[in-house]
Amino acid sequence: MAGPQTKLEKEGEDCSLLPLVHDIIKCMDKDNQDVHQELAKLKAKIQEAREQISNMPGTDSSPLEQQQQLATLREQVRTKNQLLQKYRSLCMFDVPKAS
Amino acid sequence: MAAAAAPAAEKSTKDRLLSVLDDLEVLSRELIEMLALSRNQKLPQPGEDTQILELLVQRDREFQDLMEVAQQQGKVHQEMQLLEKEVEKRDSDIQQLQKQLKEAEHILATAVYQAKEKLKSIDKARKGSISSEEIIKYAHRISASNAVCAPLNWVPGDPRRPYPTDLEMRSGMLGHMANLPTNGVNGHLPGDALAAGRLPDVLTPHYPWQSSDVPVGMLPPHHGNDFGLEPPGHNKENEDDVEAMSTDSSSSSSDSD
Numbered sequence: 474m475a476g477p478q479t480k481l482e483k484e485g486e487d488c489s490l491l492p493l494v495h496d497i498i499k500c501m502d503k504d505n506q507d508v509h510q511e512l513a514k515l516k517a518k519i520q521e522a523r524e525q526i527s528n529m530p531g532t533d534s535s536p537l538e539q540q541q542q543l544a545t546l547r548e549q550v551r552t553k554n555q556l557l558q559k560y561r562s563l564c565m566f567d568v569p570k571a572s
Numbered sequence: 573m574a575a576a577a578a579p580a581a582e583k584s585t586k587d588r589l590l591s592v593l594d595d596l597e598v599l600s601r602e603l604i605e606m607l608a609l610s611r612n613q614k615l616p617q618p619g620e621d622t623q624i625l626e627l628l629v630q631r632d633r634e635f636q637d638l639m640e641v642a643q644q645q646g647k648v649h650q651e652m653q654l655l656e657k658e659v660e661k662r663d664s665d666i667q668q669l670q671k672q673l674k675e676a677e678h679i680l681a682t683a684v685y686q687a688k689e690k691l692k693s694i695d696k697a698r699k700g701s702i703s704s705e706e707i708i709k710y711a712h713r714i715s716a717s718n719a720v721c722a723p724l725n726w727v728p729g730d731p732r733r734p735y736p737t738d739l740e741m742r743s744g745m746l747g748h749m750a751n752l753p754t755n756g757v758n759g760h761l762p763g764d765a766l767a768a769g770r771l772p773d774v775l776t777p778h779y780p781w782q783s784s785d786v787p788v789g790m791l792p793p794h795h796g797n798d799f800g801l802e803p804p805g806h807n808k809e810n811e812d813d814v815e816a817m818s819t820d821s822s823s824s825s826s827d828s829d
Contacts, residue, residue: 488639491632494600501607512604519597523590531649532586532642539648546655553662560669 493518585642592635599628 493515500508526532531539583591603624610621715721719734726732741747 490596526589529642531645534584550658
């Protein structure tokens, strides 16, 4: 599907630092006074990326570990559902019919 | 850049991202410094800027890939949070079920205990069963003395009482056995005089419950007929009242003809 993939690519391009580095090099070539401004932008972008990474949920473990945790949780839910189903439907007493 | 001792797969995604970001920062700074120097002087190592640039592009690509992985992990994390909530709910249901089962167990244990006690009582009653006719006969005997119900023809002024009167005691077994003057010693009955220790031995009254190894001289002559098993106050007059009492509506005795 092109939609989600395009969105992901765009998000990937947003976090790339190369465009900013390219702008800095261009300014240096033109001896532009905006080079300091571009350097500040690069610095801010790096700091913003660090904060964003620190706040991203679910990244405290590797993808493999996370998949293992996910499988464990699914198994827990399945087991507990089975247990509840078993004891709720369990009838230990056969009520005799009134003669 | 930072060579991790452990394989990269074991590091968390967050740590890898921060590491790559640090590499990007260092590489971009070096590249910019190198370009700034190259404008004034020749580079000591030609092609070095190209190498740094290639490394920078590589690290940037790696950074973007890791960001995609981090986003996927974020979605998985949301699913895990939903599963954790479901697990909590199931735990709560299991605890509730456990509480109900314990309560049911307690109720059943109490019911079983009470049933066992009742069975014991039933068994005990069966072993000590008494004929209903015997009980009715005994009821007749104890009610014949008007101890449980006044006679039907009782009126105020009637000297009869539901207990042995003074006159009946004196005319009964104890009074005849003593054969004493009616006023006794100092106005007390023979039993009181004996308790006071002032009666002579020959006048000591005999009580059936006394031990047989008491000296013979201490006992008065035996009055066999006086040791009847009739309840106190039992006389002909009361026997007539049995008929009346047996027909009393409050009595539970059988009909007597």
